[in-house]
Amino acid sequence: PDLRNPIIISDVSDEFTQSGFGLFEKIVGTGGVVRLIPAPGTAEKSRKFFDEMNDWARAEGHAGLGYVTRKGGEFGGPIAKNHGADKMAVLFDKLGLGPDDGCFFAAGKAEQAAKLAGAARTRVADQLGLIDKDSFELCWIVDFPFYEWDEENKKVEFSHNPFSMPQGGMDALCNQDPLTINAFQYDLVCNGYEIASGSIRNQSPETMVKAFEIVGLSKEDVEERFGGLYRAFQYGAPPHGGMAAGVDRVVMLICGAQNLREITLFPMNQRAEDLLMGAPSPAALKQLRELNVRVVEQTKS
Structure with missing residues (x-):
């Protein structure tokens, strides 16, 4: 992680277990997750900014990057409309987001959502000039x-x-x-x-063999493939x-x-x-x- 970046990703899956936004509800219901990436101070950003982020995510091989806009406390975008303004306000308050902050959503299987959220966090911070390049x-x-x-x-x-x-x-x-x-x-x-x-280092031959057995390799496989290391550790290594x-x-x-x-x-x-x-x-x-x-x-x- 880039610690210069002030944006903090949050897991908001529980907020969409029962939601008017059916896509997220379905993803969570089938074992997926929803990650939220804040976009602070984006009240004056046009829809183009958010759409371009979505296009970027698709170009990177993901299904897309959902978003919610907010200006003067008023929410915008299909996710906010279907999830409900009241629920969205509660979510924003819980995460400490202000009346002029927007956000993006990465949803899907945990590993895929984590990769997209991490990349989006970096891109949003770059786009908004939030990173101190001299530190x-x-x-x-x-x-x-x-x-x-x-x-x-x-x-x-x-x-x-x-x-x-x-x-x-x-x-x-x-x-x-x-x-x-x-x-x-x-x-x-x-x-x-x-x-x-x-x-x-795993310097114990017995521990090495057990570790490889868990992934389906036998002691004989270990001796054949990694014999040099295995035999060296037989003589004792600290x-x-x-x-x-x-x-x-x-x-x-x-x-x-x-x-x-x-x-x-x-x-x-x-x-x-x-x-x-x-x-x-x-x-x-x-x-x-x-x-x-x-x-x-x-x-x-």
């Missing part, structure tokens, strides 16, 4: 989930680093719901950018951890650049091409033979 705000992100649910394959998977130590160790792996286990992982974030990341800093991102923030290519000495373009070195270039037939690689040209349609 640096740091924070630690901790308690990452160790596992996550893979909806496509209907199974538990590692959410990030399978070799980090689960909080609670072997006891947690044996006795907790996997989706409630957190990992000893941590990120250092500045102005919304990860500038360092690390974890405490608890250890670390982190690595992204120096290039730190430089990017100090320079006020928008992306890493602007501060990289010989950057690749968006097609992963190095224009200075003319790379990548076609490999020679001899090189391909040494690698036992055969290239099949695709016919152009």
Whole structure:
């Protein structure tokens, strides 16, 4: 999160369990969520501002971004009309929103709504000039989930680093719901950018095997795929951890650049091409033979 941004996202799902706005009521009723993103001081903004935010959300692959306008205490927009002005006023008062504040809504499955709400929070703050570009705000992100649910394959998977130590160790792996286990992982974030990341290593062979068994791999699979690490830990290793800093991102923030290519000495373009070195270039037939690689040209349609 960018802590320079004063906008706070709120989960307002409970407000729409019984609502005149049927879409949100249906989403909440089927296990989805509704997140509210304030848009402070937007009374004088035209409908175009709100519609363009909705268009942006759709261009990003989302179903859309609902909104409510407010000027002098009067609500506008289809959500407010159908949900009811009285209910909307209660909601605004509960969240500390004023008579000239608007808001946006991100609704859907929890993960999708969270991604849209987070991106919308950043975009709204940029559009309204709410972020101090000359400040640096740091924070630690901790308690990452160790596992996550893979909806496509209907199974538990590692959410990030399978070799980090689960909080609670072997006891947690044996006795907790996997989706409630957190990992000893941590990120250092500045102005919304990860500038360092690390974890405490899972140095116990038995704990490592148990962690992989939960995602469907056997002890034999672990020995075959990660044998070097597994065998090394058989000789004993003390608890250890670390982190690595992204120096290039730190430089990017100090320079006020928008992306890493602007501060990289010989950057690749968006097609992963190095224009200075003319790379990548076609490999020679001899090189391909040494690698036992055969290239099949695709016919152009």
